[in-house]
Amino acid sequence: xxxxxKRENEYVPNLAVLKxxxxxxxxxxxxxxxxxxxxxxxxxxxxxxxFIQLSMFGIGEAPFSISSTPxxxxxxxxxxxxxxxxxxxxxxxxxGDVVGLRGPYGNGFPLEKIKGKDILIVAGGIGLVPxxxxxxxxxxxxxxxxxxxxxxxxCLPEERIFVDELxxxxxxxxxxxxLQTVDECHETWMGNVGVVTTLFDKYEVDSENTVALICGPxxxxxxxxxxxxxxxxxxxxxxxxxxxxxxxxxxxxxxxQVGHKLVCKDGPVFTYFEVQRLQEAI
Amino acid sequence: MQNYxxxxxxxxxxxERALDDYDVYAPVQKKSIHVYDQISDPASMxxxxxxxxxxxxxxxxxxxxxxxxxxxxxxxxKDRLEDTIPENPSLIVGLHACDINGLLFLDRVYGGEYxxxxxxxxxxxxxxxxxxxxxxxxxxxxxxxxxxxVFEGYDLFLxxxxxxxxxxxVGSPKGDRLITLAPDLFEEATEDDVDAFRKSLQKKHxxxxxxxxxxxxxxxxxxAWDDPIWEEIGEDCMNCGSCxxxxxxxxxxxxxxxxxxxxxxxxxxxxxxxxxYYDFALVAGxxxxxxxxxxxxxxxxxxxxxxxxxxxxxxxxxxxxxxxDACPAGISFLDVLAQLQKNWASAPTIEGGN
Ligand SMILES: Cc1cc2nc3c(=O)[nH]c(=O)nc-3n(C[C@H](O)[C@H](O)[C@H](O)COP(=O)(O)OP(=O)(O)OC[C@H]3O[C@@H](n4cnc5c(N)ncnc54)[C@H](O)[C@@H]3O)c2cc1C
Ligand code: SF4
Ligand code: SF4
Ligand code: FES
Numbered sequence: 001x002x003x004x005x006k007r008e009n010e011y012v013p014n015l016a017v018l019k020x021x022x023x024x025x026x027x028x029x030x031x032x033x034x035x036x037x038x039x040x041x042x043x044x045x046x047x048x049x050x051f052i053q054l055s056m057f058g059i060g061e062a063p064f065s066i067s068s069t070p071x072x073x074x075x076x077x078x079x080x081x082x083x084x085x086x087x088x089x090x091x092x093x094x095x096g097d098v099v100g101l102r103g104p105y106g107n108g109f110p111l112e113k114i115k116g117k118d119i120l121i122v123a124g125g126i127g128l129v130p131x132x133x134x135x136x137x138x139x140x141x142x143x144x145x146x147x148x149x150x151x152x153x154x155c156l157p158e159e160r161i162f163v164d165e166l167x168x169x170x171x172x173x174x175x176x177x178x179l180q181t182v183d184e185c186h187e188t189w190m191g192n193v194g195v196v197t198t199l200f201d202k203y204e205v206d207s208e209n210t211v212a213l214i215c216g217p218x219x220x221x222x223x224x225x226x227x228x229x230x231x232x233x234x235x236x237x238x239x240x241x242x243x244x245x246x247x248x249x250x251x252x253x254x255x256x257q258v259g260h261k262l263v264c265k266d267g268p269v270f271t272y273f274e275v276q277r278l279q280e281a282i
Numbered sequence: 283m284q285n286y287x288x289x290x291x292x293x294x295x296x297x298e299r300a301l302d303d304y305d306v307y308a309p310v311q312k313k314s315i316h317v318y319d320q321i322s323d324p325a326s327m328x329x330x331x332x333x334x335x336x337x338x339x340x341x342x343x344x345x346x347x348x349x350x351x352x353x354x355x356x357x358x359x360k361d362r363l364e365d366t367i368p369e370n371p372s373l374i375v376g377l378h379a380c381d382i383n384g385l386l387f388l389d390r391v392y393g394g395e396y397x398x399x400x401x402x403x404x405x406x407x408x409x410x411x412x413x414x415x416x417x418x419x420x421x422x423x424x425x426x427x428x429x430x431x432v433f434e435g436y437d438l439f440l441x442x443x444x445x446x447x448x449x450x451x452v453g454s455p456k457g458d459r460l461i462t463l464a465p466d467l468f469e470e471a472t473e474d475d476v477d478a479f480r481k482s483l484q485k486k487h488x489x490x491x492x493x494x495x496x497x498x499x500x501x502x503x504x505x506a507w508d509d510p511i512w513e514e515i516g517e518d519c520m521n522c523g524s525c526x527x528x529x530x531x532x533x534x535x536x537x538x539x540x541x542x543x544x545x546x547x548x549x550x551x552x553x554x555x556x557x558x559y560y561d562f563a564l565v566a567g568x569x570x571x572x573x574x575x576x577x578x579x580x581x582x583x584x585x586x587x588x589x590x591x592x593x594x595x596x597x598x599x600x601x602x603x604x605x606x607d608a609c610p611a612g613i614s615f616l617d618v619l620a621q622l623q624k625n626w627a628s629a630p631t632i633e634g635g636n
Contacts, residue, residue, distance in 0.1 A: 008361070008399070009350075009361050009363055009399050010396045010397065010398070010399075011349055011350070011398075011550075012349075012350055012359055012361050013359065015357065015359070055352075055550075056539075057352035057354065057359075057539065057548055058352060058354065058539050058541045058548035059539055060537070060538065060539050061537060061539075061550075098357045100352075100359060218569065244563065244571065245562070245563055245564060247535065247536055247537045247552075247555075248535075248537070250395070250396040251391075251394065251395070251396065251593075252391060252392065252396070252398055252533070252535070253533075253534055253535045253536070253537070253555070254533065254534040254557065254585065255534065255536075255555075255562065255563070257557075257581075257585055257589055258571075259584075259589070260584070260588055260589040260591075260592040260593070261589075261592065261593075262593065265395070
């Protein structure tokens with residue numbers, strides 16, 4: 001259930017403490033935060049695919065997809081790549097340090113709507129961050145969904161994130177297939193080599209009763225969507241999460257406008273049907 | 283509905299009395315231009331103005347404002363909402379219909395699903411005396427975008443009528459309160475006054491031109507994405523952002539944290555931003571969704587005339603003409619729209635309109 005926690009001033013974040021950090025790659029770390037306020041700890045809920053605004057005091061605020069699942073409440077996990085001022089500062093945090101969080105914002109993946117369907121997930125690189133929330137949600141609510149297949153592509157084996165779940169937890173969950181590929185590799189890599197779309201040759205996807213959730217770098221979308229359309233996926237059953245510069249997260253600053261929609265309020269998850277109608281979207 | 287009349291000279295007396303309770307803002311002449319400025323003497327206001335150079339948006343959404351402060355030692359956030367809102371209520375005198383429509387647009391942006399209290403609180407504390415334009419200003423095209431009329435968003439609305447008087451429409455309880463502040467200055471409108479009011483409206487309708495049709499603009503813009511005009515004006519545009527800064531409905535903002543000199547606290551500020559600036563749509567990895575100047579200028583048109591309709595139900599242009607006056611490259615918002623309609627006409631265009 002989505003409980004709304006009303007704040008007086010929407011822009012003022014709530015304080016949260018870093019509980020844990022797990023380095024995943026050279027650039028990406030998983031951070032686990034807990035709200036200071038006990039009430040918020042208990043009542044804060046969100047949908048997979050929604051995002052949060054994180055404040056590093058004195059440096060700035062930036063949007064991050066929530067990578068944990070609401071089915072495992074208590075803390076919020078964010079998988080963050082070092083990219084600039086705010087993210088560098090986040091990477092310097094130690095357990096016990098305090099940040100600000102506000103949200104959740106955005107629409108999230110339409111998990112209610114796709115109940116009972118088979119699900120194909122295509123993730124590229126750090127695009128797995130929001131999708132991990134959906135994957136673990138589906139695993140936790142297993143009987144509500146059909147078969148789940150994950151295609152994951154990264155540039156190099158050591159650039160993969162959530163490796164433990166990719167290798168162990170997810171493949172061993174019921175009704176889940178996981179296929180990975182890397183663009184380039186060393187001798188130690190025994191798996192697939194090639195961009196994520198090459199996995200479509202290796203695994204038979206039945207588009208009947210299947211929806212696709214995709215997230216990755218902008219270049220990935222066009223190629224993946226082409227594969228999906230060739231397999232007869234319906235344009236409104238291909239869901240993609242878009243990324244834009246954001247300042248407010250609540251539809252006021254216009255930074256995230258794409259065509260005639262706002263990524264923060266109308267998205268970040270759009271169907272391919274919608275995306276096609278948005279100028280400059282992909 | 284009770285309407286009133288007030289003598290033009292008595293409006294100054296009203297303002298004089300209001301100065302005790304309100305911070306009063308009015309159009310003031312500065313060299314060859316007019317701006318909204320705070321006044322302490324009614325004599326300094328000049329209601330006989332065409333258009334102010336900048337809009338009244340700055341009184342509701344200032345160019346820079348403090349949102350909150352972070353105390354690094356105590357690890358506390360202090361909401362600065364209350365101290366960013368002026369202590370006294372404000373009174374704006376002489377706001378034209380286009381600008382009141384601009385505020386009605388901002389009301390939508392800053393309301394809706396999420397409240398923007400910085401704007402809303404200022405808006406609540408402001409009383410507006412609107413002023414009807416009976417003649418067109420130099421660059422404005424309000425009638426083409428239906429903003430020459432306004433039915434809400436003001437507290438009192440003045441229409442000049444014969445014998446140096448104003449006909450007064452009351453738009454809100456705040457307007458009523460102004461009238462009780464000076465009941466001796468207002469007279470109830472008689473039938474003759476209503477007649478005079480009607481004559482003024484007639485004069486207005488005769489003098490304000492229609493320069494293009496709004497009705498097929500959405501279709502036009504949907505077809506015109508690849509029109510060569512974007513490249514043409516894109517070459518002239520310097521991406522200086524002046525058009526957006528003077529615009530009453532451009533609301534984009536940036537948010538920055540500034541650390542105090544004592545390094546003990548930082549302040550989160552929001553500042554006006556514009557989509558014309560290079561880094562507006564820049565994301566990590568240096569990917570810019572609108573890399574070329576042309577793409578950013580085109581986006582301004584599409585956001586205001588197309589995106590806003592999706593988002594807020596109305597276009598984000600009041601036809602005030604300020605962007606036309608402000609543009610150093612001589613780009614006219616009106617001419618571009620009119621030209622696009624000519625190129626993509628699905629409905630008759632206005633003869634002689636350019
Ligand atoms: C909905 C959403 C979800 C997201 N989820 C995640 C997530 O789960 N994990 C994650 O890691 N990221 C995520 N992001 C991206 C994340 O928000 C950005 O990486 C972050 O905002 C970068 O902030 P920063 O301060 O670290 O970088 P900035 O300092 O803002 O800079 C980022 C990059 O932009 C360039 N840049 C910035 N300003 C300028 C300028 N003025 N001129 C030239 N170049 C400039 C720089 O090259 C820099 O590398 C998400 C974004 C969105 C919109
Ligand atoms: S004022 Fe003119 S030159 Fe400046 S950004 Fe706007 S259109 Fe371009
Ligand atoms: S776009 Fe130009 S004419 Fe329209 S409201 Fe803004 S400044 Fe006025
Ligand atoms: S982030 Fe401000 S409008 Fe979307």
